[in-house]
Amino acid sequence: MSTEFSNETDANRYAMRIGGELVGILDYSILGGTISLTRAFTVPAQRGKGYAADLVAYAVDDIERTSDRRIVPMCWYVADWFEAHPERAGLLQRRAG
Numbered sequence: 001m002s003t004e005f006s007n008e009t010d011a012n013r014y015a016m017r018i019g020g021e022l023v024g025i026l027d028y029s030i031l032g033g034t035i036s037l038t039r040a041f042t043v044p045a046q047r048g049k050g051y052a053a054d055l056v057a058y059a060v061d062d063i064e065r066t067s068d069r070r071i072v073p074m075c076w077y078v079a080d081w082f083e084a085h086p087e088r089a090g091l092l093q094r095r096a097g
Contacts, residue, residue, distance in 0.1 A: 005058040014059040016051055024055045026078075034093050035063055036072040056081045064091055 001019035008015050014026040023046040027039040037059065042052045056078055063069060070093035073079040082088060 003054075005055065005062075007059075007062055014055060014062070016055045016058070018046075018051075024051045026052075026055050026059050026075075028059075029074075030069070033069055034072050035067070035069045036074045037078040038074045040075050040077040052077055053081060057085075060088060060091065 004017045004020075006015050006017075007013075012028055012030070014028070015022060016024045022043065024040070024042040026037060027041075029036045029038055037056070040052050040056060060071065060081075063071060071078075071091045072093055073082055082092060
């Protein structure tokens with residue numbers, strides 16, 4: 001099955017689909033030069049498979065590649081992801097704005 005990631009800008013979220021089925025989303029909010037990652041959600045039947053980590057990694061890579069925005073980890077999962085990936089800490093800003 002193919003894995004697809006997308007930035008659904010009209011909904012302010014990143015999405016992950018496997019075989020066309022939505023398995024996770026990562027909501028965000030943009031304020032000036034920051035992007036707050038506000039909520040990570042994985043479909044309950046798909047939890048425990050590492051999909052949320054894959055989605056956060058995709059979003060962080062996309063933000064770094066396509067903008068100069070700093071990331072504010074408002075969601076506990078995103079904050080934990082950055083704790084586990086200290087090499088990406090240079091992209092962080094602790095407060096929005």
